[in-house]
Amino acid sequence: MADRNDLLQTYTPNSDIAAGFNQNQIIWSRSGNDTLLGFQPLTEIPQPQIDVFIGDVALDDPALRQWSDTFILGDWNKPYYANGDPQILGLNDFAVVTDFNPALDTIQLNGTANNYQLVNTVVGEALVLQNSTGPDVVGFLLGDYSNSNLNLQSNYFKYQGFTPPPGPVLPQVQQLGSPGYELTTTTATDPLGNVYIAGGTTGSLGGENAGSRDALVVKYDSQGNTLWTKQFGTSDFDTIYGIDTDNQGNFYVAGITQGDLAGPKQAVVSDAFLANRTYATGTARSQFYSIYVLCQSGVPRGHC
Numbered sequence: 001m002a003d004r005n006d007l008l009q010t011y012t013p014n015s016d017i018a019a020g021f022n023q024n025q026i027i028w029s030r031s032g033n034d035t036l037l038g039f040q041p042l043t044e045i046p047q048p049q050i051d052v053f054i055g056d057v058a059l060d061d062p063a064l065r066q067w068s069d070t071f072i073l074g075d076w077n078k079p080y081y082a083n084g085d086p087q088i089l090g091l092n093d094f095a096v097v098t099d100f101n102p103a104l105d106t107i108q109l110n111g112t113a114n115n116y117q118l119v120n121t122v123v124g125e126a127l128v129l130q131n132s133t134g135p136d137v138v139g140f141l142l143g144d145y146s147n148s149n150l151n152l153q154s155n156y157f158k159y160q161g162f163t164p165p166p167g168p169v170l171p172q173v174q175q176l177g178s179p180g181y182e183l184t185t186t187t188a189t190d191p192l193g194n195v196y197i198a199g200g201t202t203g204s205l206g207g208e209n210a211g212s213r214d215a216l217v218v219k220y221d222s223q224g225n226t227l228w229t230k231q232f233g234t235s236d237f238d239t240i241y242g243i244d245t246d247n248q249g250n251f252y253v254a255g256i257t258q259g260d261l262a263g264p265k266q267a268v269v270s271d272a273f274l275a276n277r278t279y280a281t282g283t284a285r286s287q288f289y290s291i292y293v294l295c296q297s298g299v300p301r302g303h304c
């Protein structure tokens, strides 16, 4: 099981890709139209894996607005939370969606509607996959849906089928990936028109993977040609969440590491890193989600 300090993973009040850092987390994406995703769903990891998704509940949003969140419970390649023991209906792995709103939210699933059943339980609707080994619970939608008549054919369930989506339609669009798990979280341009994307990978795209997820940066020129791919990290979790450039064509990244990236890890769960330094603002966890470069003290880069 995760360390107690690992249990709650919070994101920002804006729209986020809210992806778990470890299995068995509560992933709380707060306000904004968020995409919620458990920890490395394409990687076989020890059971149990029970991830709890909170899409909207936001203490910093007095209006208590409801946003359109997407809960990822599968892709074209495989259903998530379906490595279960058939003796217990696959209850050793499942997601708990605490605040699914069929009027606004979407649940993404592998396969088609015919592969699933909704089963009413005392806590809400169980989403059950008809797996080759028998029924396997992939998720619980907490709450009372008796008035909304949840229907597997409705468009709030978004099915990905079983085959890869077609490649990019536009020749200028490039696809990047490895057999592992890639997450691109941020982009930037520089004054020469080069484009940077950054995030993390469990594969080996810009060097050999150091373990778990590594930080990833790819630079393209203004024509879309790949100039380089850089990958760095520790044996633990490392991911970039923010990238920005300056007027000299340098780039700067910020993110999160759970290893000894630029020195011994200081916090219990994670340190924030900025360029080649790490920071810990508390004993439990530190996280940087964005970066903004000033051209001089207090002057935004676009106003130099």
Ligand SMILES: [Ca+2]
Pocket (backbone or CB within 6 Å): 029, 030, 031, 032, 033, 034, 055, 056, 067, 068, 069
């Ligand atoms: Ca949200």
Ligand SMILES: [Ca+2]
Pocket (backbone or CB within 6 Å): 081, 082, 083, 084, 089, 090, 091, 092, 093, 094, 136, 137, 138
């Ligand atoms: Ca399961």
Ligand SMILES: [Ca+2]
Pocket (backbone or CB within 6 Å): 210, 211, 212, 213, 214, 215, 232, 233, 234, 235, 236, 237, 238
């Ligand atoms: Ca790593």
